[in-house]
């Protein structure tokens with residue numbers, strides 16, 4: 142983990158000048174100290190009741206301490222039984238932080254936040270004799286996580302392993318998972334603080350248990366957070382969280398609602414993927430908010446060549462086109478970004494603790510699963526080009542070859558809008574799909590995000606439906622080789638994955654957004670054709 146001082150520097154003089162009065166306003170309002178003291182009135186009367194049950198994260202560096210011994214004891218116990226492979230089933234806030242923590246610490250953790258049958262089958266093919274699965278869900282009702290639990294429980298049983306001894310649950314008190322864990326006699330249940338929302342839960346049991354069981358030094362994370370906690374509570378314009386919030390809000394006011402995040406050698410692995418959920422789900426609502434755009438590095442398109450609609454934020458040194466630089470070790474950064482996001486919410490005028498538009502896509506997917514005929518896709522593709530079937534929402538041109546379709550699609554992006562590539566594929570075996578982000582951003586000059594479905598539905602999905610309505614959506618789905626059934630459920634993983642893509646596409650289309658779905662009937666061949674067509678379309 143990076144040993145740098147925790148700090149925020151607004152490198153861009155023009156932005157610094159615009160941010161200064163907002164930072165002064167936050168300091169004069171006493172907002173940082175009130176936030177540290179968990180004052181729920183900071184976001185106005187409409188947000189007060191939700192905020193009053195969502196602020197315990199400001200003191201987790203103290204309240205999470207007792208967990209450390211429990212995690213260490215369980216890890217030692219498991220290792221003494223030869224169990225040293227940790228699989229984590231969890232969506233959004235229930236897996237993004239442990240993924241960053243373990244990647245940064247260099248310890249292996251298999252994260253399941255997918256419904257791709259191939260990706261889940263690969264996780265099942267690991268050595269089950271040595272495997273423990275951490276099933277993490279605040280609500281205890283998330284369909285992906287429950288499906289993984291069912292699939293692994295059966296696989297353990299089929300392999301003659303006592304499944305209950307290999308399932309560890311992290312959930313909120315009283316959730317369906319906590320009741321189930323008791324009934325089934327699962328190995329251990331960690332009950333998290335219900336007064337912390339998923340995206341603010343990095344330093345609760347949700348972040349610490351899977352990462353600690355996998356071997357990361359989670360006590361150190363709490364030390365790092367503690368080292369910056371007092372500074373974050375100071376009502377000064379120099380407070381780094383105040384600086385970051387003021388920079389974001391000033392940029393937003395000036396029409397730069399996109400925040401492009403690039404790592405510039407922080408030593409933290411994958412931080413933008415965690416920050417994406419925090420920023421998008423917290424701010425993207427009521428037709429406003431900040432759109433995080435996670436990019437590959439400071440030379441990547443979107444960062445290096447960003448226009449007036451975006452702010453370039455470096456995680457690490459202020460390289461290249463960076464307008465803001467944020468430094469510090471991971472534990473401190475978690476807390477600092479959470480403070481900054483909550484304070485930015487106050488400046489932008491939204492409630493940073495709800496996610497009003499997430500449910501719509503879940504509902505649409507459920508409705509499709511209940512109607513197998515619709516799900517089978519009676520709908521015929523508008524065009525087929527090689528291994529790619531083309532489906533478009535109303536008003537999206539599907540005429541001609543794939544390159545023509547893409548040319549028309551790129552050409553129709555709103556002024557100052559963005560393109561979101563959403564791939565419902567295997568993020569390990571189909572990893573190269575993410576290169577499409579770079580290709581499209583480079584060739585169109587439009588800010589372009591990339592998300593794996595259904596993972597992004599629990600992250601940036603809120604913004605796409607609730608934030609600024611200027612996105613154009615490119616969905617990619619793929620043929621499923623061998624499907625996996627979900628024990629005691631009337632659907633397979635492949636059907637669930639398909640329903641999630643179609644359901645979210647429907648909701649986006651109902652918001653009047655253009656949705657182009659490209660279905661790869663052969664994943665490898667279709668992807669190669671798609672990359673070629675993108676290059677041809679944007680010549």
Ligand SMILES: O=P(O)(O)OC[C@H]1O[C@](O)(CO)[C@@H](O)[C@@H]1O
Nearest residue numbers: 233234235278279280283339599
């Ligand atoms: O921990 P849970 O309840 O399974 O939820 C997972 C994620 O889903 C969301 O509720 C959005 O769908 C996130 O806010 C959350 O982090």
